[in-house]
Every structure is written in structure tokens, then in C-alpha cells.
Amino acid sequence: MDEIVLKGMPFFGYHGVLPEENAIGQRFVVNVWLACELSEAGRTDDVSKTVDYARVYAIVREVVEGLPKKLIEAVAEDVARQLLTTFARLQSVTVEVEKPGAPIPGIFGQVSVKIRRDRA
Structure with missing residues (x-):
């Protein structure tokens, strides 16, 4: 299966268990891997045969x-549910959400969750 990858998408959100996370907010970085057949798009150079990155x-x-x-x-x-619902071409999607500022005492680069969901 071919893949389209969007990496390093930074956003500001208010997700978290602690009340201050919901009030102050923080940066999140999202990466997605979109598994779909891309050979027709490659052969025809037709944008309608792929997934619209925008x-x-x-x-x-x-x-x-x-x-x-x-x-x-x-x-x-x-994110995974909405992508699979929106794009019929997708066979599966992998979503990684990074939380660089997670409220953990200690030194670390990031905390992230990575999930894979298939169409079936």
C-alpha cells in the first residue's frame, strides 16, 4: 500500500486532564500517514485520483x-475517524499526536500517542 505523509503539523489546543491545560492551552504536533492506492494518480497525473492534502x-x-x-x-x-469518513480512498490511517509540554516532572523531549485505524 502506498502512503501520503503529513508530518510536523503544529497547532494550539486546550486538551489535557489538568484544569490549567484546558485554561491556558498548549502546542500539539500531529503526524499522519495515509495508506491508499496511488498508482492511478501517478500514471494519470490527476489530482482527483489522490487525497487532497489541504x-x-x-x-x-x-x-x-x-x-x-x-x-x-x-x-x-x-482525527482518524474523520479522515476515514471523509476520504473513501483511504484504506488505513495512522495518527500521531505529540504533546511536547506534557505536565510531567522531569526532562523529556515529548510525549506522543500513535494509533492506526483501518477502514474495515
Whole structure:
């Protein structure tokens, strides 16, 4: 299966378990891997035979900047569901939501959740 990958999409949202996370907000970074057949798009150079990256970005942005959730797991799940619902070409989608500023005492680069959801 071929893939379209959008990586490093930064957004500002209000997700988190702690009340201050919901009030102050923080940065989230989202990466998506979209599994679909791309050979026809490659052969024909026809944009209608692929997935519109701009629409993918808009959906991810709407979810991350939208209604607050407690868990980044829920953010990832919502992104995956909406992408699979919107794009019939997708066979599966992998979504990674990074939370660089997670309220964890200690030094770390990031916390992230990565899920894969298939069409079936």
C-alpha cells in the first residue's frame, strides 16, 4: 500500500486532564500517514485520483484546535475517524499526536500517542 505523509503539523489546543491545560492551552504536533492506492494518480497525473492534502490539514486542524478533550488518545481517535469518513480512498490511517509540554516532572523531549485505524 502506498502512503501520503503529513508530518510536523503544529497547532494550539486546550486538551489535557489538568484544569490549567484546558485554561491556558498548549502546542500539539500531529503526524499522519495515509495508506491508499496511488498508482492511478501517478500514471494519470490527476489530482482527483489522490487525497487532497489541504483538506487533510484542515480536518486535523479543526480537531486539534476544536473542542477540548482530556486525552491525546481521544484527539488521535477523532482525527482518524474523520479522515476515514471523509476520504473513501483511504484504506488505513495512522495518527500521531505529540504533546511536547506534557505536565510531567522531569526532562523529556515529548510525549506522543500513535494509533492506526483501518477502514474495515
